[in-house]
Each structure stands twice: as C-alpha cells, then as structure tokens.
Amino acid sequence: MIAEPENKATFYQYRLLKKKAIARSVIFSYLCLPVIMLLFNLLAFSWTGLFFFILAGPITLWIHYVIARTILLLVRTSYARRWRWNLKMPWFGYIPDQHFSYRMFVRVHLNMSWIGLCIITVCLIWSPLSFTLSLIFWHLWLLVPRLYVVFVLSRERKDGLIKLNEQDVSYYLQ
Numbered sequence: 001m002i003a004e005p006e007n008k009a010t011f012y013q014y015r016l017l018k019k020k021a022i023a024r025s026v027i028f029s030y031l032c033l034p035v036i037m038l039l040f041n042l043l044a045f046s047w048t049g050l051f052f053f054i055l056a057g058p059i060t061l062w063i064h065y066v067i068a069r070t071i072l073l074l075v076r077t078s079y080a081r082r083w084r085w086n087l088k089m090p091w092f093g094y095i096p097d098q099h100f101s102y103r104m105f106v107r108v109h110l111n112m113s114w115i116g117l118c119i120i121t122v123c124l125i126w127s128p129l130s131f132t133l134s135l136i137f138w139h140l141w142l143l144v145p146r147l148y149v150v151f152v153l154s155r156e157r158k159d160g161l162i163k164l165n166e167q168d169v170s171y172y173l174q
Helices: 024-075 102-126 129-152
Strands: 015-021 083-086 093-096 161-164 168-173
Touching: 015 129, 024 083, 024 093, 024 102, 024 129, 093 161, 102 129, 102 161
Parallel strands: none
Antiparallel strands: 015 168, 083 093, 161 168
C-alpha cells in the first residue's frame, strides 16, 4: 500500500459545544411506557388491542424509515449513507450513525413528525380505534428522544454537527 503525502491528509477538527447526558433511569422509565400502553390496550380493547399494538410498532418504524429516507434522498444522496438502523435505546430506529448536520437532523425529524401524523390521520378513517391509538403511541414514543435533542439544542448555533451516543448527545462546531 502506498502512503499518502502529508498534504493530502484530511483532518477534522470538531469543537464540543454541548454534551447532554441521558440518565439510565430516564431510559428505563421510557422503556416502561410501551408496557403501560399495552396494558391499557388490553383493558380497553381486549385481545384485539394486543394484536394491533404489536402490529403498529413495525408499521410505524417503516413509516419513519420511508419518510426519513425520502427526505434524505431528495436533499442530498451523501446524507442517506450516514443513517443506519439502531436497536439501542433511546435512539431506536433509523438515525444518523456519525456526525450529522443539526439543520438536516431538525428538518428530517420535524417533517417526520407532521407527515407521520398525517398518515396516521388518514389511517383513522379506515382503521379500528385501537390500531390508530397504537400508531399514535409508537409514532410519539419513537420521536420523543429525537425531538428532545431538537429542543435541547434549539438555542445553539444552527450550523453545528450532532452525534448521538448511547448515553448522551454531543453538539460540535467544525
């Protein structure tokens, strides 16, 4: 392998502006919410509530994926390569896996919020009430940590980069 000359090397210098830690107790409490909603569905709608609750989770993830992927591909194809599926809490779903533009993060998630609610509203017409409530719950449950990031960083400069780690959110300037 041929070594690259020193003048062709790429150096990234990020300055950490803010780091917001997420406590384990908050994550644990957040994980208890689906159990509470499942019990509510069972009490209010019997066994059909269980079926619709389980069905609504993957459908909501798919809706989020389609919306985010579409926005990322329409804006710029290089952004789409930076997003991956994550199965760790609190960042469950399709999220950026490396440093990512704060503006684009806000754009994707705010659009995901209102487009997702519009899709769920259309489903309200033809779907049973327990399924629609489950879709709304999963939609909000998946978006709350991401919208929390938007809220926490709303007073920072808009040209920064965010990095979502397992236990914190970091905000950098280049």
